[in-house]
Amino acid sequence: MQQTKRDELVRKALDTFYRNGFHATGMDMIAAETGVSKTSIYKHFRTKEDLILAVLRLRDENFRNWLFRRMDDLADTAGGQLLAMFDALEEWFRQDSYRGCMFIKASAEYQELDDPIHTQSAEHKRLLQDHVTSLCREAGAAAPQDLARQLLLLKEGAIIMAVLGRGPAAAQDAKTAARTLIDAALPKA
Amino acid sequence: MQQTKRDELVRKALDTFYRNGFHATGMDMIAAETGVSKTSIYKHFRTKEDLILAVLRLRDENFRNWLFRRMDDLADTAGGQLLAMFDALEEWFRQDSYRGCMFIKASAEYQELDDPIHTQSAEHKRLLQDHVTSLCREAGAAAPQDLARQLLLLKEGAIIMAVLGRGPAAAQDAKTAARTLIDAALPKA
DNA sequence: CGATGGGTTAACCGATCGGTCAACTAACGG
DNA sequence: CCGTTAGTTGACCGATCGGTTAACCCATCG
Numbered sequence: 001m002q003q004t005k006r007d008e009l010v011r012k013a014l015d016t017f018y019r020n021g022f023h024a025t026g027m028d029m030i031a032a033e034t035g036v037s038k039t040s041i042y043k044h045f046r047t048k049e050d051l052i053l054a055v056l057r058l059r060d061e062n063f064r065n066w067l068f069r070r071m072d073d074l075a076d077t078a079g080g081q082l083l084a085m086f087d088a089l090e091e092w093f094r095q096d097s098y099r100g101c102m103f104i105k106a107s108a109e110y111q112e113l114d115d116p117i118h119t120q121s122a123e124h125k126r127l128l129q130d131h132v133t134s135l136c137r138e139a140g141a142a143a144p145q146d147l148a149r150q151l152l153l154l155k156e157g158a159i160i161m162a163v164l165g166r167g168p169a170a171a172q173d174a175k176t177a178a179r180t181l182i183d184a185a186l187p188k189a
Numbered sequence: 190m191q192q193t194k195r196d197e198l199v200r201k202a203l204d205t206f207y208r209n210g211f212h213a214t215g216m217d218m219i220a221a222e223t224g225v226s227k228t229s230i231y232k233h234f235r236t237k238e239d240l241i242l243a244v245l246r247l248r249d250e251n252f253r254n255w256l257f258r259r260m261d262d263l264a265d266t267a268g269g270q271l272l273a274m275f276d277a278l279e280e281w282f283r284q285d286s287y288r289g290c291m292f293i294k295a296s297a298e299y300q301e302l303d304d305p306i307h308t309q310s311a312e313h314k315r316l317l318q319d320h321v322t323s324l325c326r327e328a329g330a331a332a333p334q335d336l337a338r339q340l341l342l343l344k345e346g347a348i349i350m351a352v353l354g355r356g357p358a359a360a361q362d363a364k365t366a367a368r369t370l371i372d373a374a375l376p377k378a
Numbered sequence: 379c380g381a382t383g384g385g386t387t388a389a390c391c392g393a394t395c396g397g398t399c400a401a402c403t404a405a406c407g408g
Numbered sequence: 409c410c411g412t413t414a415g416t417t418g419a420c421c422g423a424t425c426g427g428t429t430a431a432c433c434c435a436t437c438g
Contacts, residue, residue: 021298026425026426036386037386037387037388038387038426038428039429040385042426047426048426100297104293105297107352108210108297109294111289122353146362149350150363150365153350154346154366156345156346157343157344157349158342160345161341164293164296164311165315173335173339176339177366177370180369180370215395216395216397225416226418227398227418228416231397232415237397
């Protein structure tokens with residue numbers, strides 16, 4: 001029961017931070033939005049930073065699960081899944097609630113490299129990178145890690161441009177570029 | 190004289206906001222860092238938002254001037270300049286003061302699409318896009334706008350990954366990918 | 379019935395937020 | 409010399425910041 005309440009708190013706090021930003025969201029607002037009093041919040045989390053870290057952990061889990069599952073549903077082959085990543089991104093971009101990548105925003109607000117919030121955001125990107133790398137390897141890329149890095153650049157760029165003017169179309173821009181990069185990285189077919 | 194003082198204020202405020210973030214930087218801190226009292230600041234700018242907008246205007250001007258000039262210095266041909274963009278980015282990433290793109294951070298903290306800070310950040314990206322598009326056209330790309338969009342994705346992605354774990358090497362990752370995309374976009378050589 | 383203990387709450391803490399105001403200073407015209 | 413005025417200042421405004429505290433509610437147990 002206790003765990004459930006705490007999870008619910010983190011889940012709702014995630015929405016609020018995602019919509020509003022981290023510094024711009026006060027603990028009073030979190031209390032109001034979640035219906036949990038500040039004192040109870042501070043029973044579960046020692047500081048606001050601890051709450052944010054818990055929120056980011058949940059976000060990492062949710063996002064990777066969703067993205068990888070969606071890629072898996074959309075395509076059978078490893079190469080197809082790499083391309084399907086951008087279709088999944090487009091679905092994300094089309095959501096009304098889309099406000100960019102939570103980890104990019106977190107690292108933008110907490111910039112010191114040794115800040116736990118920053119390092120945890122970097123870890124999220126590393127985990128994505130690992131999965132994409134193994135798909136590249138499976139697809140038969142000559143240099144799977146290099147290809148994965150290139151594809152990740154396209155993904156992050158698309159996330160940014162979807163926010164800053166290009167909208168959901170950024171996903172297809174990225175997909176087109178990804179196809180070119182993948183073709184070039186595979187041993188001559 | 191008045192204009193000079195104001196410019197100096199904006200210049201120093203830029204450093205502080207860039208280092209510290211927007212919400213995290215109070216007007217008292219700006220006053221302390223610039224040596225200008227709050228009352229004088231508010232003589233020049235009606236609100237904090239107005240100051241931020243002035244800061245972003247200066248940043249846009251400085252950054253585009255620097256980047257385009259650097260690209261021009263590093264290469265003679267249009268195609269070469271497109272590739273040189275990533276070498277220039279690497280120089281930027283290597284600076285100790287590098288903290289990512291100010292406009293990405295601004296849009297992360299001010300997310301509403303109709304927020305002036307957000308729209309001005311989007312405008313900056315649009316201006317970059319325009320310049321890159323004309324270089325793509327000059328280089329003889331079949332679809333210059335499409336190629337420019339792809340290259341911009343790589344640039345934004347590199348900016349993000351340079352912050353979140355990959356460091357300056359992100360620039361060369363992007364350059365390698367850019368070469369592939371440019372080759373594919375030019376009429377068969 | 380009363381004692382106990384975990385969980386919740388409104389009220390409060392000093393600090394800081396964005397923004398304002400009355401008083402002061404210094405340069406210039408008569 | 410005084411009066412005016414533009415520009416600057418530290419002190420101050422109510423609101424909110426992250427975080428704490430004392431009181432209270434209510435189920436359990438004797």
